[in-house]
Amino acid sequence: MFSTKFALPIFADASSGLAFKAKRITNLISNFDAILRTKEFSKIFTPKIVLHFGRTATSPRLEEFVKNSKSKRFIINRFGDMFDSSKSSSVIKTSEENFLSSFSDYEFQFKDESLSKLTSLKSLDTDIDKIKLTSFHNFEKLNEIAILLNILEAIPPNSNLMIGNSIPIRDLDFFSSILNKNINVFQNRGASGIDGITSTALGICSQSKNPTYLITGDISFYYDINSLLIAKQNKIPLIVILINNNGGSIFRFLPISNHKAVLEKYFLTPTNLSFKKLSEAFEVDYKELKTYQDILNHIKVSTVRKTTVVYEIKTNSEYSLSVRKKYWAKVNKFVDNFLRNYEA
Ligand SMILES: Cc1ncc(C[n+]2csc(CCOP(=O)(O)OP(=O)(O)O)c2C)c(N)n1
Ligand SMILES: [Mg+2]
The missing domain is CATH 3.40.50.970 (Thiamin diphosphate (ThDP)-binding fold, Pyr/PP domains)
Structure with a gap:
């Protein structure tokens, strides 16, 4: 799977339904909004690239986080819609499946740093679930x-x-x-x-x-x-x-x-x-x-x-x-x- 291959966290909007699929999606972070409420987070976890599938996020904090991170954002959807009010993203007009399958294993390798950040993020997510309970x-x-x-x-x-x-x-x-x-x-x-x-x-x-x-x-x-x-x-x-x-x-x-x-x-x-x-x-x-x-x-x-x-x-x-x-x-x-x- 793309996210595991490249050690990428997935901040899935609830309306995407990704959190409710029959099979668990490995790198899914469901408490991202709670995490992003702490401003310090962006100082350590700043993405360089953001791949945005689907429409504008429900969480305004996620939008803010992406904007403030100054990361390069690619918006991928089959209609070529620009779901970024600042219009500073690059739109790739293709289906999600096409886009994801077009990367070969050799194209980019994740760094150890990405993996360790991903692991921390996942354990933070699990801990927040416990607080929720x-x-x-x-x-x-x-x-x-x-x-x-x-x-x-x-x-x-x-x-x-x-x-x-x-x-x-x-x-x-x-x-x-x-x-x-x-x-x-x-x-x-x-x-x-x-x-x-x-x-x-x-x-x-x-x-x-x-x-x-x-x-x-x-x-x-x-x-x-x-x-x-x-x-x-x-x-x-x-x-x-x-x-x-x-x-x-x-x-x-x-x-x-x-x-x-x-x-x-x-x-x-x-x-x-x-x-x-x-x-x-x-x-x-x-x-x-x-x-x-x-x-x-x-x-x-x-x-x-x-x-x-x-x-x-x-x-x-x-x-x-x-x-x-x-x-x-x-x-x-x-x-x-x-x-x-x-x-x-
Ligand atoms: C057609 C339309 N008219 C007005 C609004 C503005 N608006 C946003 S939320 C809301 C109140 C919704 O109340 P309710 O359905 O009881 O949900 P709650 O806020 O209590 O969760 C209104 C009037 C809107 N979003 N859409
Ligand atoms: Mg009401």
Whole structure:
């Protein structure tokens, strides 16, 4: 495999689905966003060359890291699209497979230094996974990260997972670990619109023999609520997992959150809608999941469905944000310590 042959780490965006393939991809670093939060990292681990496959990364820190590293970036895709807003990369218009197979073993040999850095990076990634285990589990109170991790644990192998924009995709990118279940990840990236997310999931589900799950936010779900008519009329067995934090909670992460006077009314825009009643109006099955055990139980058995179901999980976004912040602080400290003791 290319990455092993040349001792290259792979920073895989969660939406690429690489972390969820049936077979483990050897040099995949799933906690790169947590690692890149420590600025010192780039001083030791500066790439000279970056090979960029697929679209713009979900993680703004990854983009920043690549830009600040002043590395030579090659963007490889079959349409020749320039997924670099600074437009300073070189685009190679070819398929990923073509590109990767065009290198022979002789073309470049990795240096011992690359291998030792790769080994350190992999052990750092494993250590962060351990921090994750102790940070998000064993909570009585529901938090959005543990909810996501429990969903991933419960989803059966070979499922489709459509992941909504806003917090769901970011949480998947920031917090999911390697999970060799052959889950197909789908996402509407583009301009990160929250429109049409349920419709897309219904389309995927209607065309696939495998179970299809959608994880979506409440405003996104409300925005595309009409799609439930299509679900009903066509008896599409989509499993909707609605993370209801009553508003666009992504805005709590952004600088606008400091402007309390406008935050709630103009950015969070809570609807206080009853998704139970809305589901009933469209004659779609509905159940609220209130505990982690509920999540595990219902998601595991939901594959035998014949029609759409909405599983609503009500969350407290402020509390969930505080759990994220605590984890990031813990990881930052750990990575700082790792870099201080790092010997190349
Ligand atoms: C079509 C469209 N309109 C507006 C936006 C701006 N926007 C980004 S996130 C968001 C709120 C999403 O809320 P929700 O679906 O509840 O997700 P959460 O932030 O709570 O995870 C909005 C309105 C957008 N991305 N797309
Ligand atoms: Mg929301």
